[in-house]
Amino acid sequence: MPFLETISGKLLLTFATAMVPVVELRGAIPVGVAAGLPPAAACAAAIIGNLLPVPFVMLLVRRVFDWLRDTPAFGPKIVWLERRAHLKGRIVRKYRLVGLALFVAVPLPGTGAWTGALIASLLDIRLRHALPAILLGLIAAGGIITAVTMGVVHLF
Numbered sequence: 001m002p003f004l005e006t007i008s009g010k011l012l013l014t015f016a017t018a019m020v021p022v023v024e025l026r027g028a029i030p031v032g033v034a035a036g037l038p039p040a041a042a043c044a045a046a047i048i049g050n051l052l053p054v055p056f057v058m059l060l061v062r063r064v065f066d067w068l069r070d071t072p073a074f075g076p077k078i079v080w081l082e083r084r085a086h087l088k089g090r091i092v093r094k095y096r097l098v099g100l101a102l103f104v105a106v107p108l109p110g111t112g113a114w115t116g117a118l119i120a121s122l123l124d125i126r127l128r129h130a131l132p133a134i135l136l137g138l139i140a141a142g143g144i145i146t147a148v149t150m151g152v153v154h155l156f
Contacts, residue, residue, distance in 0.1 A: 010035040011045045018049030024112040025050040025138060029145045039150055043142045047135075050113045054134055057117035058127050082122060089119040097133040100125065104137025107144050113137070 003009040014032030018025050025046045032042025065082065068074040088110065092099040104116040113134050120130035 004035075007037070010037045011041065014042050014045040015049035018046040019053055021114045022109070024114060025141055026107050026112065026145055029142065030149050033146075033149050033153065039146050043146045046145075047138045047142045050138055051131075051135060054113050054117045054131060055127060057114060058121045058130060061118055061121045081118075085115070085118050085122050088115065089123055092116075092119050092125075093123060096125070097129055100130060100133040101137040101140070104134050105140035105144075107141045107148075112141070 004013060010032060013035055014028050014037060017023060017031045018028035020027075028046035028049060029039075029042050032045060033039055035042075037045070065078050069078045088103070092103055095102070100116055100120055103111055103119065104113055116134050116137060117130070120127075120134070
C-alpha cells in the first residue's frame with residue numbers, strides 16, 4: 001500500500017499543504033477531506049501545519065527583508081510587500097490582538113497565518129502575544145473552511 005493512501009500519509013499531506021504560503025489552511029482542509037480524512041482530522045492537521053511556520057516567519061522576516069532590501073532585484077519587491085502588509089494591518093493596528101485574530105480568521109486570499117505573522121512582526125507585536133491570537137484565528141478559519149467543505153461535499 002502506498003504511503004499516501006495510509007492515514008499517516010493523508011495527515012502528512014494535509015499538514016504539509018497547510019504550511020505552503022497562500023494555500024495555507026484554506027486549501028489544506030479540502031485536500032485532506034478529498035484524500036479521505038475525516039473532516040475533524042483534516043482540520044486539526046491543517047491548523048497545526050499552518051501554525052508551524054508562524055514563529056519562524058515572525059523571528060526571521062525582518063532580518064531577511066533587511067538583507068534583501070539592499071539587492072537591486074529584490075529591494076523594490078520588499079518595499080512593496082512591506083507597504084502592502086502595513087495597509088492590510090490597519091485593522092490589526094486598531095484592535096491589536098483581537099484584530100490579528102480576526103484578520104487570520106477571515107478565510108480569504110491575502111489573509112491567514114503567514115500574512116498575520118508578517119503583519120505582527122512589522123507592527124512589533126511580540127511572538128508570545130501574537131501566537132495565541134493567530135491560533136485563535138486559525139481555529140475560527142478552520143471551522144469555517146471545514147463547514148464550507150462539508151457543505152460542498154454534501155451537494156455532490
